[in-house]
Amino acid sequence: MAFSPGDRVRTRVIDPPHHTRLPRYARGRIGSIVELEGAWPLADLNAQGTHSLRTEPVYAVRFRAQELWGSGDHDVVLDLWESYLEEAR
Amino acid sequence: MSDDHDDAQLSRQVRALETLLERRDLVDSRGIDQAVEAYLARATAANGARIVARAWVDPGFAGRLLTDANTAVEEVGASMRGGIQTQRLRVVANTDRSHNVVTCTLCSCYPVALLGPSPSWYKSEAYRSRIVREPRGVLAEFGLTLADGIDITVWDSTSESRYLVLPARPAGTDALTETELSGLVTRNGMIGTAAV
Numbered sequence: 647m648a649f650s651p652g653d654r655v656r657t658r659v660i661d662p663p664h665h666t667r668l669p670r671y672a673r674g675r676i677g678s679i680v681e682l683e684g685a686w687p688l689a690d691l692n693a694q695g696t697h698s699l700r701t702e703p704v705y706a707v708r709f710r711a712q713e714l715w716g717s718g719d720h721d722v723v724l725d726l727w728e729s730y731l732e733e734a735r
Numbered sequence: 736m737s738d739d740h741d742d743a744q745l746s747r748q749v750r751a752l753e754t755l756l757e758r759r760d761l762v763d764s765r766g767i768d769q770a771v772e773a774y775l776a777r778a779t780a781a782n783g784a785r786i787v788a789r790a791w792v793d794p795g796f797a798g799r800l801l802t803d804a805n806t807a808v809e810e811v812g813a814s815m816r817g818g819i820q821t822q823r824l825r826v827v828a829n830t831d832r833s834h835n836v837v838t839c840t841l842c843s844c845y846p847v848a849l850l851g852p853s854p855s856w857y858k859s860e861a862y863r864s865r866i867v868r869e870p871r872g873v874l875a876e877f878g879l880t881l882a883d884g885i886d887i888t889v890w891d892s893t894s895e896s897r898y899l900v901l902p903a904r905p906a907g908t909d910a911l912t913e914t915e916l917s918g919l920v921t922r923n924g925m926i927g928t929a930a931v
Binding site for chain 1: 823825840841867868869870871886887888889890891892893894895896
């Protein structure tokens with residue numbers, strides 16, 4: 647599904663045995679879409695040498711430090727492939 | 736953090752890999768050296784400084800830089816093209832109320848074309864793990880103490896975008912030329928670990 651700036655999203659809780667670009671500290675966290683960055687091959691598949699290049703939209707997603715760490719007053723923005731994200735209700 | 740010696744280990748690994756590839760005639764070492772040298776000859780922090788100085792003196796350019804950085808930087812002779820692939824460049828501007836700082840927690844992504852090779856501390860586990868968690872404290876260790884009212888955003892480069900911080904123009908620089916201004920801009924200022 648496509649997201650728009652301002653949308654609230656939750657990152658998936660995954661723990662794959664292969665490379666992923668969804669850092670552990672940002673799994674299962676709620677953030678908001680900053681912008682669509684473009685579309686790139688999903689690094690998780692790319693890194694497995696399968697050559698099954700699946701291109702997905704990548705979004706900049708802003709998280710409050712409180713949501714990531716339980717403390718802090720800053721924000722962290724990560725670049726996340728669409729399949730890492732689901733709508734947060 | 737500057738006493739981190741990860742580079743030496745990495746260099747040994749790269750050399751070992753290159754040797755194996757050469758033995759199997761999979762790569763031509765001279766070709767690799769030439770490509771790397773040509774790339775690094777153009778990749779210096781002077782590129783980033785030129786971009787920042789132009790943004791300070793030309794509001795129109797600054798606007799284009801913040802909306803489509805890849806296109807805008809070509810106006811000052813810089814480019815995100817020359818590497819293995821074209822990377823998306825995103826420029827984030829500091830103001831008197833907000834500060835930006837860049838990292839790559841998963842590896843060491845960095846706008847090499849505009850800043851040159853990254854410093855060892857940028858690749859250190861200490862910087863990468865702490866800057867996303869306690870940026871105010873880490874920045875203070877760099878000598879950059881931000882007032883409590885200033886919002887901090889940490890940009891963690893986890894995909895194909897590269898980030899460059901546009902520092903705020905220092906006060907008292909109205910009389911300086913664009914070239915003189917570019918001389919004030921530091922690599923750390925464009926990473927976000929210094930004010931300028």
